Amino acid sequence: MISITGPLAAKFDPSSKVAKDLTAIAPLLAAKDSSLWGETAQGEAANRLNWIDLPVSSRELLPQLDSISAWARSNKVTNVILCGMGGSSLAPEVIAKTYQKNLTVLDTTDSEQIAQVLNADLSSSIIVIGSKSGSTIETASQKSLFESSLRAANLEPKDHLIIVTDPNSPLDRSARASGYRVVNADPMVGGRFSALSAFGLLPAALLGIDVSVLLDDADRANRTFSQQESAAIKLATILFEQTIQNFALIDSGSNVPGISDWIEQLVAESTGKDAKGRLPIVIEGASAHVPANTPKISFSQDSGDLNVLGTLGEQFILWEWVTAMLCRALEVDPFNQPNVTEAKERTSGLLNLWKISGEPNTIPSFENKNLQVFYTEDLTSLKHALQVFTSHGDSYFAIMAYLNRIADYDISKTRESLAIATNQAVTFGWGPRFLHSTGQFHKGGQPNGAFLQITAAHSHDLEIPGADFTFHTLLMAQALGDGQALASRGLPLMRVHLLNRSAGIAELLEAIGEL
16 A cells, blocks of 8 residues: 655645646546647647556456566576666666566667676577667667677577567567567557556566566556545645655665666656656665755655655556646646657767768867866866866756766766765766656756766777667767757756776766865
């Protein structure tokens, strides 16, 4: 049973304008009324509301999931690797962490991290390729690489790859033509609302998790949300009325480790548009630093300003309801992501340009043996660069690290260090993963962020079979393309390029500590 406690919970007023509106529309949302977000949003909403039915409708997948899991066990392919971005990877990662299962998530184009994953014993590996559209460039590139690597190891790709995608997507058609096992997801469910669809359930089933428990818990909770003063109505009202823009999420020590990253995408990408939105800040623990105007939401008892307790299935469906209701209160379309598309188009534009002219050789504003800093004015040191960067803070800073989130994990410590140094809200994202998450908010939400990109040299690159660019070239096009999108809005942007990854990260952490 979901419970919502804490000081902020006590501020819920069922007679407030927002609470009364959400109470009135909750039964309409349960009935999948596509008009709830206005006329402009209605067309897309009509094709994106089946997530409400998933706790029941996804039961139809159970025989297929059981069959595939039995096949994988009988063929001794037990090392599960998931290639997917955003909604295709974040929910399976939470499920694996919650059930303490081993899942390798590949949601990057960093050649060094991909090379590490390729070092696995492919003969015992099952590779799940998840893409709703069937045309996600990161996932398509990873699929090509794994196919090539399997063949090079004298292994048949059909025995090691499973595809999850929408019916009749380009990936669906090509995969079936190639004889791959394919699991179709409901096309009327958006990617970030797909936790309880095939995208979340297939990897979980391959890990030996009883996914029917997730569905049972979600179904029981789902039946309560249209009631007066339900958990969904309370939480959506509190997030609208008691937060200005940013709020922090703490899942360390909880029964749902990792859920903060999933909620971050769901809320930021759904609400962050039309210069509005709410930005979840994923923090390291209850004692992590956030400014006084940033409430902490915890998934453990009595450790936050608001404590949201429940099982994983309950949390999944709760936050999907909350996000849809929060978008109603904010008057934004919960189901589109126009600026994610913009970032993809800029990446494609740079790749096409670089085919002709090659990657640009930009002169840094500051450089030493470990790193380069790129900015619009001259800089005398890394500390000077950070002083200039932090002088632009308005509501939040965003650190966007296009690095290896295994080997370069220490870069994530910059979030807490910069938060302490500036007493500002600081969000951290791994690139290009965040482009499918907070990237929408950064470009479409309130224009009050300052952005620190971190890119790096690579020790070796990886070719993408069938493509005329490499993984490192793709990664740099994604970083610089997103940088163009941010700069075009007049938002403060600085890029630090690590020439030596470990030494550069250490130097950056030291310089932040000296601010």
